[in-house]
Amino acid sequence: MKWQNKGFEFEELGKRFQESSKLIFIGEDFDQAHYYVNKPIEKLLDFLDVDIEFIKFPKKFMRLGLVTKLLLLFYIKKYKLKDEKAVIIPHCHYSEICCINKLTKYLKRFLPQSLIYHTNDFFEKYLSVYSAYTQNKTYLRDTCIIVTTICTLNCKYCLNFTPFIQNPAAISLDKLKEEASIYFKSIDKVSFFQISGGEPLSYKELPEYIEWLAENYNNQIGQILLATNGTLIPNEKLTDVLKRHKIILLLDNYTDAVPRTKQTRDKLIKHLNENGIDYRNYESGQKFFKFFPANEDYSLWSEEDLISRADKCWGLQPCRNLRNGRIYYCNFSSFAVTAGIIQDDPVNYYDLNNPNLVNKKELMEFALGYSELGYDTFCKLCNGINSANTLTRDIAGRQASGKIKWHEGMTLKEYDKM
Ligand code: SF4
Structure with a gap:
């Protein structure tokens, strides 16, 4: 979206949020806020000074058509939801998405004047607006930090351009700490703070960094996530840190493209299970977008098309x-x-270096x-x-033959053949 009214894009909604008295969650499984956050909703919202009410609406009733509707009408009366100027968020476990969809649909129908948001939409978008307007606080859904560009694989369509990085290197621990210190001066809460690479498990000071993040910013981070390609097993020190700080690993699956990774990946899963470390296991058959190099000359596209x-x-x-x-x-x-493909350009980033210049x-x-x-x-x-x-799209994890020198005008066709 292009700014039309910078700093005032959500005025109308913001005013409605300011008039709302509380947040009401209705449903079940309030102890897991999000697919990527193993924390209760209350914990994720503890940066806000707001009344939160939890109304239990059993999951088993969400699956029934007429019964769901009748019961909801009863709940609306019982909890006086028609009179409340509240934000209402239907919620249950992420695996029960149909239930949440149904509850959201019926509530919107029965309470057309109210602010009702599907739990995913609330945590991915509306909470940011709510926090900014009701408390002048900044909530972001996620942020990722790269600890190293060194990787154990060389995926051709790597989202981080691994084959194009001529001199991969680890970022110093001091620099990583500095980044987080700047960031958390302006960000009051982030749902998930993702550590990525390269291959972050190859980063020697990872235990120290996670320990330091948890010690200093535990209240501002909903969940630390760690993305891995599944080719390394955490050592004892790292295992202990992952366990104590309840880190979730995002376990990519490149076994179709690189079968030799399967054995270690299986070992890693066993290791995580044995140590009670949570992970999200991506199935084989994953695809990578061939998002680069360009398939056509997008500089010829209209501004409207690029925005869309x-x-x-x-x-x-994003x-x-x-x-x-x-x-x-x-x-x-x-x-x-x-990766040296484009130059930094201030239109592509929001600068947090001087907190006094940050407009929330x-x-x-x-x-x-x-x-x-x-x-x-x-x-x-x-x-x-x-x-x-x-x-x-291409099979996830297809390997490039070596380091590749990017040149201006390189086409996808040319790159595919390399
Ligand atoms: S088209 Fe633009 S917004 Fe989309 S992934 Fe590429 S750089 Fe990002």
Whole structure:
């Protein structure tokens, strides 16, 4: 989205939030806030000074058509939901998405004047607006930090451009601490803070970094996530840290493209299970978007088309990379700078280095996908991801033959053949 009214894009909704007296969650499983957050909803919202009410609506009743409707009408009366100026959020375990969808639909029908948000939409978008308008606080759904560009694999369509990085290197622990210190001066809460790479399990000071993050920013981080390609097993020290700080591993699956990774990946899963470390296990058959190099000359696209594609890429809240005290409009744009493919450009990031210059409403809008251009300068070289890219996909983890020198004008066709 292109800023039309910077700092004031959500005025109307913000005023309605300011008039609301409390947050009401209705449903079940309030002890897990989100698919990626193993914490109760209350913990994720503890940065806000607001009344929160939890109304238990049993899951078994959500699955029934007429019974659900009648029971909901009874609940609306019993809890006086028609009179409440509250934000209402239907919620239950992420695996029960149909139940939440149904509850949201019926509540919207029965309470057309109320602010009702599906739990995913609330945590991915509306909580950011709510926090900014009711308490002048900044909530981001997620941010990712790269601890190293050194990787154990060399995926051809790596989202972090591994084959193009000529001199991969680990980031110093001091620099990583500095990044987080700058970030948390302006961000009051982030749902998930993702540590990524390269291969982050190869980063020697990972235990120290996680320990330091947990010690200093435990209250501001909903959940620390660790993305891994599954080719390394954490040593004793790291295992202990992952366990104590309840880190969730995001376990990619490249076994179709690189069968030799299967044995270690299986070992890793066994190790995590034995140590009670949680993980999200991606199935085999994963696909990578061939998002780069460009399939056509996007610099010929109209501004409108570039904006519309960038909006489609990221959904409700784009994924943000933290680098040099800035958060980037698009992760891939920031990674492309690191790989030497494009130059840094201030239109692609929001600078947090001077907290006095941070406008919380502008920052919230940027987090939700607004910017000066409405897209990223890298969009002119990128085929896009998610629903924006239905044409160019490949088996996840296909390996490149070695380091590849990027040159201007390189096409996808040319790269495919390499
Ligand atoms: S087109 Fe590429 S650079 Fe642009 S927003 Fe989508 S993924 Fe990011």
